[in-house]
Amino acid sequence: xxxxxxxxxxxxxxxxxxxxxxxxxxxxxxxxxxxxxxxxxxxxxxxxxxxxxxxxxxxxxxxxxxxxxxxxxxxxxxxxxxxxxxxxxxxxxxxxxxxxxxxxxxxxxxxxxxxxxxxxxxxxxxxxxxxxxxxxxxxxxxxxxxxxxxxxxxxxxxxxxxxxxxxxxxxxxxxxxxxxxxxxxxxxxxxxxxxxxxxxxxxx
Amino acid sequence: xxxxxxxxxxxxxxxxxxxxxxxxxxxxxxxxxxxxxxxxxxxxxxxxxxxxxxxxxxxxxxxxxxxxxxxxxxxxxxxxxxxxxxxxxxxxxxxxxxxxxxxxxxxxxxxxxxxxxxxxxxxxxxxxxxxxxxxxxxxxxxxxxxxxxxxxxxxxxxxxxxxxxxxxxxxxxxxxxxxxxxxxxxxxxxxxxxxxxxxxxxxxxxxxxxxxxxxxxxxxxxxxxxxxxxxxxxxxxxxxxxxx
Numbered sequence: 001x002x003x004x005x006x007x008x009x010x011x012x013x014x015x016x017x018x019x020x021x022x023x024x025x026x027x028x029x030x031x032x033x034x035x036x037x038x039x040x041x042x043x044x045x046x047x048x049x050x051x052x053x054x055x056x057x058x059x060x061x062x063x064x065x066x067x068x069x070x071x072x073x074x075x076x077x078x079x080x081x082x083x084x085x086x087x088x089x090x091x092x093x094x095x096x097x098x099x100x101x102x103x104x105x106x107x108x109x110x111x112x113x114x115x116x117x118x119x120x121x122x123x124x125x126x127x128x129x130x131x132x133x134x135x136x137x138x139x140x141x142x143x144x145x146x147x148x149x150x151x152x153x154x155x156x157x158x159x160x161x162x163x164x165x166x167x168x169x170x171x172x173x174x175x176x177x178x179x180x181x182x183x184x185x186x187x188x189x190x191x192x193x194x195x196x197x198x199x200x201x202x203x204x
Numbered sequence: 205x206x207x208x209x210x211x212x213x214x215x216x217x218x219x220x221x222x223x224x225x226x227x228x229x230x231x232x233x234x235x236x237x238x239x240x241x242x243x244x245x246x247x248x249x250x251x252x253x254x255x256x257x258x259x260x261x262x263x264x265x266x267x268x269x270x271x272x273x274x275x276x277x278x279x280x281x282x283x284x285x286x287x288x289x290x291x292x293x294x295x296x297x298x299x300x301x302x303x304x305x306x307x308x309x310x311x312x313x314x315x316x317x318x319x320x321x322x323x324x325x326x327x328x329x330x331x332x333x334x335x336x337x338x339x340x341x342x343x344x345x346x347x348x349x350x351x352x353x354x355x356x357x358x359x360x361x362x363x364x365x366x367x368x369x370x371x372x373x374x375x376x377x378x379x380x381x382x383x384x385x386x387x388x389x390x391x392x393x394x395x396x397x398x399x400x401x402x403x404x405x406x407x408x409x410x411x412x413x414x415x416x417x418x419x420x421x422x423x424x425x426x427x428x429x430x431x432x433x434x435x436x437x438x439x440x441x442x443x444x445x446x447x448x
Binding site: 041042044047048049051055056119123124125177178180 | 381382385395399400402403404405406408410414
């Protein structure tokens with residue numbers, strides 16, 4: 001077949017070579033593309049929530065003495081509700097004694113505490129203070145129930161209560177609300193092995 | 205000396221440069237001048253010069269797209285009015301809604317128009333999509349416009365969702381709590397997407413201002429740009445699809 005040029009044919013560069021025009025066009029194309037990506041990334045960086053010192057960041061609770069001052073029955077096991085961090089700070093040894101029906105005064109449990117997130121892992125309702133009848137945390141929205149250690153015992157929740165890591169710096173409790181840890185999976189029973197039908201409840 | 209009569213005044217006005225810059229051809233009386241009148245006017249030129257007979261039959265489209273656009277315009281206007289009185293702060297938002305309803309002249313009317321138009325717009329956009337689907341009007345060459353339409357549906361739903369939080373009452377708070385919880389089930393960036401949407405880890409001031417900005421500026425702008433493309437594409441794809 002003959003290689004006669006047809007009318008209006010545009011002569012391209014030889015195979016393997018690039019014209020100045022193509023080079024410039026690609027340069028602009030990639031440049032604009034790169035800038036757009038940078039702009040998009042910058043937008044996300046700009047709109048990334050700033051949570052320093054508040055919920056989502058590190059929240060300072062004070063020393064054990066401060067906590068007992070704010071909530072005296074924390075030493076005898078009542079979880080301390082700290083609303084700024086949306087947590088229950090559970091005094092584990094005193095709390096376990098409370099569930100067992102004993103009174104144990106632990107004014108400074110040191111590392112032996114839990115920072116349980118009050119948001120129910122089911123659909124996000126705020127879990128109320130420990131139920132007096134059962135000594136469980138009972139979500140009033142859909143009836144998920146958790147032990148004082150946040151282990152799930154009943155209801156529709158997919159796991160136990162989520163928790164925040166905390167540090168004790170010079171005796172001061174600091175909760176890192178930016179690092180939420182999943183609650184223990186269903187079936188975790190480290191303490192309080194009562195079943196749902198063994199006591200009265202606050203939530204149906 | 206004779207005073208100029210009304211006819212002289214009309215002639216003077218019509219021959220002025222200002223008049224002729226506004227009305228660039230004589231009163232349209234022929235097919236040609238009618239077409240010119242449409243093409244020379246920025247608002248009219250959006251419309252085709254000629255429309256197919258079947259396309260104007262009301263029961264063919266039920267004007268669902270047009271009604272959706274009308275509702276969008278109504279929401280824009282009433283929304284701007286509401287912005288004069290609403291402050292997106294957790295301390296004020298709910299009180300502002302109450303005072304719009306009780307203390308602002310026509311406030312209750314404006315708020316109700318905004319709310320009902322929003323509900324209706326979700327409905328008409330949905331019905332419009334169904335109409336287009338059952339007419340097969342998503343088929344080539346209109347598949348690109350169908351995609352734009354899907355993006356417009358998402359914009360409408362997102363505008364509706366972000367607006368739902370603004371009254372800052374119980375139903376708003378919990379609706380957004382449940383809604384943003386769904387984001388935590390997304391693959392890979394589950395917690396991050398929820399964190400970014402909420403502006404924190406729970407529905408709070410950070411969420412309110414975020415949703416407000418998306419509701420009053422970002423998404424109306426995105427939706428408007430998409431609508432421009434959507435309407436232009438209808439013309440380019442040969443007008444409203446014909447009966448199968």
